[in-house]
Amino acid sequence: MEVTVKIFRYNPEKDARGNYVTYKIEAEPTDRILDVLEHIKGKTDGALSFRRSCAHGVCGSDAMRINGRNRLACKVLVRDVGANITIEPLLGMKVKKDLIVDMEPFFNNYKKMTPYLVNNSPLPADGRERLQSPEQRARFDESTKCILCAACTTSCPSFWANDEYFGPAAFVTAHRFIFDSRDEGASQRLMVLAETDGTVRCHTAYNCTDACPREIHITQAIGDLKMAMVTGKLE
Amino acid sequence: MGLKRNVPLSAALGYKGQGPFLAFILHRVGGAGMAIFITMHVLSTFAEMRGLAIGDALNKVYTSPPFQIFILFCVLFHAINGLRITLLDIFHAKLMPHYRKIIAVEWVVFILVFGFAAVSVVATAIGRM
Numbered sequence: 167m168e169v170t171v172k173i174f175r176y177n178p179e180k181d182a183r184g185n186y187v188t189y190k191i192e193a194e195p196t197d198r199i200l201d202v203l204e205h206i207k208g209k210t211d212g213a214l215s216f217r218r219s220c221a222h223g224v225c226g227s228d229a230m231r232i233n234g235r236n237r238l239a240c241k242v243l244v245r246d247v248g249a250n251i252t253i254e255p256l257l258g259m260k261v262k263k264d265l266i267v268d269m270e271p272f273f274n275n276y277k278k279m280t281p282y283l284v285n286n287s288p289l290p291a292d293g294r295e296r297l298q299s300p301e302q303r304a305r306f307d308e309s310t311k312c313i314l315c316a317a318c319t320t321s322c323p324s325f326w327a328n329d330e331y332f333g334p335a336a337f338v339t340a341h342r343f344i345f346d347s348r349d350e351g352a353s354q355r356l357m358v359l360a361e362t363d364g365t366v367r368c369h370t371a372y373n374c375t376d377a378c379p380r381e382i383h384i385t386q387a388i389g390d391l392k393m394a395m396v397t398g399k400l401e
Numbered sequence: 402m403g404l405k406r407n408v409p410l411s412a413a414l415g416y417k418g419q420g421p422f423l424a425f426i427l428h429r430v431g432g433a434g435m436a437i438f439i440t441m442h443v444l445s446t447f448a449e450m451r452g453l454a455i456g457d458a459l460n461k462v463y464t465s466p467p468f469q470i471f472i473l474f475c476v477l478f479h480a481i482n483g484l485r486i487t488l489l490d491i492f493h494a495k496l497m498p499h500y501r502k503i504i505a506v507e508w509v510v511f512i513l514v515f516g517f518a519a520v521s522v523v524a525t526a527i528g529r530m
């Protein structure tokens with residue numbers, strides 16, 4: 167089938183602002199949007215820039231707006247979006263070139279969540295693992311699936327308005343550690359989440375939950391965090 | 402180097418969020434509508450106290466049936482949607498997985514209540530003619 171692909175282009179060395187370039191190419195309905203981009207880059211326009219790595223929905227590097235919604239280019243098929251495809255960079259981030267955005271603010275917010283296990287207690291008597299029951303693990307299982315693609319954070323109106331807002335991806339990371347029974351850094355993280363750029367700015371637009379390629383129930387995770395902040399309980 | 406991160410209103414409104422995003426936008430439209438109404442009300446009262454003609458003009462605008470229907474939309478949507486948000490916040494563990502169905506219920510309730518209110522406004526306006 168013939169597909170018409172409209173892509174946002176911006177070259178910082180030449181352009182004062184971005185513009186759209188339209189390409190017409192042949193593609194299979196089962197091709198992924200990433201294949202379409204590779205085709206254009208390989209055959210028509212070698213200067214087209216976008217991030218990709220694993221091409222299998224694992225690394226999280228190719229999040230972009232596809233027909234107006236944040237998606238991973240390697241997880242969306244042509245038949246899912248039709249013959250007219252518009253591809254744009256994520257919203258709310260500086261565009262460095264074409265579909266490549268500056269992820270620095272996103273990762274700065276991620277770092278504020280202390281994204282690693284905090285445990286200063288002595289090791290168990292046998293000196294081996296800190297055991298956890300399946301129920302304890304289930305409490306944060308969902309939030310371990312995050313691949314830091316930023317599709318959620320850049321679909322959030324609160325983040326569009328202010329990139330100091332930690333954003334849903336940071337909250338998912340906080341959730342992953344706060345509800346881990348082996349972690350001891352919950353109170354410190356909850357203090358950070360209570361700041362003005364924390365969970366209070368989540369106004370439940372659900373764009374994040376809709377955008378997440380890992381189908382994490384992000385708004386529910388944020389609800390867990392809000393409840394923990396109000397009640398002081400992690401159960 | 403790079404384009405600024407600003408998200409223009411057109412780009413924000415053009416984002417293809419689903420039903421919940423529409424509710425999020427309409428909630429803000431409702432809030433803005435009520436703020437406009439209250440401001441007009443305060444200004445018109447103030448102007449009428451001073452005998453300024455603008456007071457009467459403002460009064461005519463916000464007592465007109467189209468404006469009343471608009472303000473009913475704002476108040477009712479804001480209230481019903483606010484109730485939905487509050488319930489989801491409080492009972493999030495149980496209700497969040499069903500948020501799409503809950504929004505569908507919200508629309509049914511809203512359409513019934515708003516429809517009844519709008520018809521009453523129109524019937525009253527026709528009765529006055």
Ligand code: SF4
Binds near residue numbers: 311318335380381
């Ligand atoms: S929560 Fe989902 S959308 Fe957000 S960064 Fe993680 S994988 Fe991406």
Ligand code: FES
Binds near residue numbers: 219
């Ligand atoms: S290229 Fe790795 S997630 Fe798409």
